Amino acid sequence: EGFNLLNTGFPGLTVLAIGLLVKHSRSLHSSIACAEMQLSRKQVAARTVSGSRPAVPVVSRRLKPSRQPVSVCAGLVKKISGEELELEIQDRDRPLIVDFFATWCGPCLLLAKELEQVAETLGDRVKVLKVDVDENPVLSSQLRIEGLPTVVFIPKDASRPALRTEGLLPAAQIIEIVNDMEKGGPAAGGQ
Numbered sequence: 575e576g577f578n579l580l581n582t583g584f585p586g587l588t589v590l591a592i593g594l595l596v597k598h599s600r601s602l603h604s605s606i607a608c609a610e611m612q613l614s615r616k617q618v619a620a621r622t623v624s625g626s627r628p629a630v631p632v633v634s635r636r637l638k639p640s641r642q643p644v645s646v647c648a649g650l651v652k653k654i655s656g657e658e659l660e661l662e663i664q665d666r667d668r669p670l671i672v673d674f675f676a677t678w679c680g681p682c683l684l685l686a687k688e689l690e691q692v693a694e695t696l697g698d699r700v701k702v703l704k705v706d707v708d709e710n711p712v713l714s715s716q717l718r719i720e721g722l723p724t725v726v727f728i729p730k731d732a733s734r735p736a737l738r739t740e741g742l743l744p745a746a747q748i749i750e751i752v753n754d755m756e757k758g759g760p761a762a763g764g765q
């Protein structure tokens with residue numbers, strides 16, 4: 575299992591090829607594969623998600639259903655375009671949480687509620703943004719967004735790589751990742 579560093583084309587943004595692994599069996603569970611080159615298998619295993627809720631599967635962008643889109647953005651979470659994202663990354667003064675979503679994606683709808691809770695809880699400590707993959711296909715392709723929802727955690731420090739996950743994360747897990755990033759822990763690429 576090799577891990578890759580993705581060159582995004584954005585100045586000052588390198589994304590770790592990290593995913594939320596969702597497995598279906600009689601007992602559902604999910605785990606985050608922390609994929610920085612320096613992390614040992616033990617450190618990667620330490621990032622297992624043990625949330626109280628079952629995981630929701632990742633939805634492939636290729637399997638776009640025909641149902642009507644619904645709103646997945648309101649309140650404290652700001653929907654932006656690819657061009658606006660580039661500016662946000664360049665001018666960031668705090669960590670960014672960027673949700674790549676689609677209006678037809680069920681898990682994206684559930685994540686929208688979790689992100690609102692995160693934005694409310696963390697306030698000015700982070701900026702929570704959303705990018706619609708259907709409205710920004712070039713950016714989605716450039717960042718290799720294939721599973722939805724995909725969340726990219728971009729640290730304030732431009733020298734640190736971003737963390738990327740796929741699938742639904744509970745608000746508590748998102749907050750834990752942000753806290754780790756702020757402390758310089760494994761989610762932020764520290765030791």
